[in-house]
Amino acid sequence: MKKKIVQLITLFFCIFCAIGETEKDYYSYELEKIEGTAESFSQVWSYVLQGYENTFNDSFPITDLCYFSADVNCYGKLESIPNPSKFSSLDCRKHLVITCSSYSLTHFILKKSRERKELIEEIKKASLLYDGIQIDFETIPKNDREQFHSFLKDVRTKIGKNKIFSVCVPARMKTLQNDIFDYETISSLADYIFIMAYDQHWSTSVSGPVAGLDWCKKISSYAVNVIPQEKLVMGLPFYGRSWQDNSYGKAWLNSGINRIVRENKAKVKREDTIGCFEFEAKVKVKGYFDDAYSLIEKMRSYKNDNIDKIGFWRIGQEDPGIWEWIEIKK
Helix, strand or coil: CHHHHHHHHHHHHHHHHHHHHHHHCCCCCCCCCCCCCCEEECEEEEEEECCCHHHCCCCCCCCEEEEEEEEECCCCCEECCCCHHHHCCCCCEEEEEEEECCHHHHHHHHCCCHHHHHHHHHHHHHHCCCCEEEEEECCCCHHHHHHHHHHHHHHHHHHCCCCEEEEEEECCCCCCCCCCCCHHHHHCCCCEEEEECCCCCCCCCCCCCCCCHHHHHHHHHHHHHHCCHHHEEEEEECCCEEEECCCCCCCCCHHHHHHHHHHCCCCCEEECCEEECCCCCCCCEEEECCCHHHHHHHHHHHHHCCCCEEEEECCCCCCHHHHHHEEECC
């Protein structure tokens, strides 16, 4: 027994030392000093992914936890519905996020049909485990605008007024004609609108910030004029991206193969009759990321627009220093 106690003490000591060393050596660059005090918000939303529940800490200042996600399968049925009991000790509202991952599948379930009715019934049943339902459909065919809006209306009606209903929308800086994600229309159908103010630049675009400060200011300036303040939640990114100037990990035309062999002076040989070459190349990599310094600048910008609800994508990707700069209004 005594030996087991000693082993446990030793284990805890090693874990403690490892954690201390990790925190000490976490940052690999010189941090910018953040002036002022923590910012207070009436609501702080954030996402946690299935399989990554251990990245969440009960001490995080969060009012609304979005569990990602229950996805619509090829038959129009909900699958992989996460169980919120994993967060039963957490004193915040919990929302089930509903996703649909392709244009054709989204078109299929938005049509007024038996499958649509059954899906909405499944959403209602799943909502019984949660405080709210969030619709995050990002692949909607342009001709399905009215179908999407009627779908949102039907979900809102079906889950009942005692459940919170929120919808994710992409970033906008102005009103677009026949926009699927028309802010005014959707805000009339939902309790909250979560603006995904990120992916200004993405994996296949030119390099640039995931969410530049000026870009975010334009989005929030527009949003506050078309979405009621009590419904607006401004999203911020925890993640970063990097780009490289030359990517060789893809399929090539024969002319392209000959070009890169020639440019890199590679020697071609045969493996089982198939042409084969090998060379080493230097690539230039450029990356952009948000940390506590850049995030607090965005949060203060939103506060200047009288926005008091923010959200983050997603837990586990963040600079851990951000949490000390956020407070929940009493």
